[in-house]
Amino acid sequence: MSALKRLFSEGFRVFFLAAGLFAVLGMTIWSGWLGWQFAGGGGALPLGPAPQLWHAHEMIFGYGAAALGGFFLTAVPNWTGARAAPHLFITGVALIWLAGRIAMAAAGVLPPLLVAVLDLAFVPVLAAKILTQLLHRPKPQQMVFLLTLTLFWAADLACHLEWLGLAETGWAGLRAGLAVLAAMIIILGGRVTPGFTRNAMVQSGRESRLPWNPPALALLAGGAAVAVSVALLAGLPDWVAGGLAVLAGVVGLIRLAFWRGGWTAGKPILWALHLGYGLTALGLALTGLAWAGVGSELAGLHLLGIGGAGGMTLAIMSRATLGHTGRALVAPRPVVVAYGLIPLAAALRVLGAVLPDLHDVTVLLAGGIWVLAFGLYLLALWPVFLAPRLARGGAA
Template identity: 65%
Template sequence: MTALKRLFGEGFRVFFLAAGLFAVLAMAVWQLYLTIQALGGVMQLPTAAPPQLWHAHEMIFGYASAALGGFLLTAVPNWTGAKSAPHLFIAVVAGFWLAGRIAVLASGSLPPVLVAVADLSFVPVLAAKLLAQLLKRPKPQQLIILAILTVYWIANLLVHLEWIGLTSDTVWSGLRGGLLTLAAMIMVLGGRVTPGFTRNAMVQSGREDRLPWNPMPLAGFSIAAAITLPLGYLLGLPEGLLGLLALVAGAAGLIRVVLWRGLWTRDKPILWSLHLSYAINAAGLVALGLANLGQGSEIAALHLLGIGGVGGMTLAVMSRASLGHTGRALVAPGPVALAYALVPLAALARFAGSAIPSLYTPGVLTAGALWLLAFLLYVVALWQVFWGPRQPRKPAGRPPA
């Protein structure tokens, strides 16, 4: 099998590589723009929307959609026993994703309807395949993923409707709704894999007590509030109500992560990265709730969610899945473990940049530099994993990472 055919042979390969490369390239453009601005210069981007909107949109609907696509194309067949997507489908849907990125970047010279069609095509094609796989063994807790994915697509649609000129005030609600849909996805999927992977590692190490506790009533409470929150933004609910929803979702998420015995994972980066990013996501929801109630910066809270929550969790999941599904030991390579630590630092720097006006420029530039380094380390360290053959299975008795 050629390396190119192998790349499109499994969803995680092409999409996790694309997510990493895009995280580097898109942030490099944004960093260059900010640096030139800080030096008093002017940089023009070929986008129809202002550069800050391009940056926000492409992090939420560009980078994150690639990470989601790779995860769902890999996880759903495992959940249901359905046949994995064939090479051709993966190549075609990856082409839809790439067409969206090119169209949004070049939107200044393209008809806005064409840009919208190019960017909005990826998720429905992906969702149709996932629906077919999920219906093989339908379960409500898995079908809810498609409902969240639908809200995510609607949020992007609202952005494009304003860019087309059909609405006048839906860009920011769409961007916030999209980001908070990703935060809700972390509450659902992160709340499933983090305690599950931790429990498995503990049991395999011989530990039989004080395992992660994940009470379903608390999980349902946190997930319900988290899913309702982006809907509230898209529907234009009052800020006070949105603040209460965010506080409930975030506080419940923080209680959940405390019950998962995260301290046990302190010498296992492949695990603590999941715990830490889930906790930051929950803390970001709390910060957003407080901001909506008049306490703190909303922009700071949104970046805590976007960088530390979404960025951290996707990096942790993409690296773990790539190693595991290619037969490699579940041990984060040194550069990837360093990347796990850099992303929360980037979130902290960006939070400080918004929360403390005097730190805005150094905070934003530092955050961008840390993000760039983290994802560059990820791409370089796992390059051969994405392109190379699957490794032989390890003996069953080998201790876990």
């Protein structure tokens, strides 16, 4: 099999590579434009939406959608025993994702309706394939992801309705889209983080003081997190969404305390999951407080987006890529550095949000560190995306 065909043979290969490339390209464009503006340059990016809206949209519905696509196309067949998507489907849906990114970049010259159609096409196609696989062995705890994908698509639709001049729902759509990503992390991360940690502990010979993951707390955190996006899309008062976000975040942090994160200190492939989950929960709590009138919304959203969604997706993508290609579950050194850079980028961006005098420098530093982190991810794993599966290795 050629390297190109292999790239499209499994969902994680093309989409986790695409996510990394887009993380670098999208942030480079945004940071470059900001730097030019801060230096006194004029002009705007040739985009349909305002530059800051394009940046937020593409990080959520461009990068985020690629990460979701790679995860679901890889994980769902493992969950259900269904046949994995063939390479022609993976190629087609990857091209649909790419068409959406091109359309958003060219939104300044394309008809808004065409941009909306191209950008909104990816999630329904992905969800339809996932549905056929989930029906092979349906379980309620897995079928819920069709709901989250529907909410994710609805959030994107809300953005385009404003750009089409049909509603004033753009900001609600961006907030809801990020909230859906956070909800998926609370639900999925809340399963795999303690599960992978428990497996590693047992393999090391430990039989006591294993991670504890009470189902009641999982249901409360996940339900509240999903309800955040519903409240935002329904146009409910900010304090309603804020209260739900605080509840999801606080319960998420309580859950995290039971997962024996300290044991993972020397195992980056594990502590990155704990860190990403923790920053997601903390980001939800801080954002919820801001919606209720306490603190900075900009700080909370960027902690949630960079540290939470960025950190957790980086951890999951790198682990799954190693495991599903038969490699040992040991993060390469550049990826370990990337794990540490993402929370640093988040901290700098939060600092810039709460200290306006430091805004310009911290925003540019955060963007540069994000680009460096994903550049290291690509450097370490690019050959793995194209290489054959090894006969032995750790399971993802």
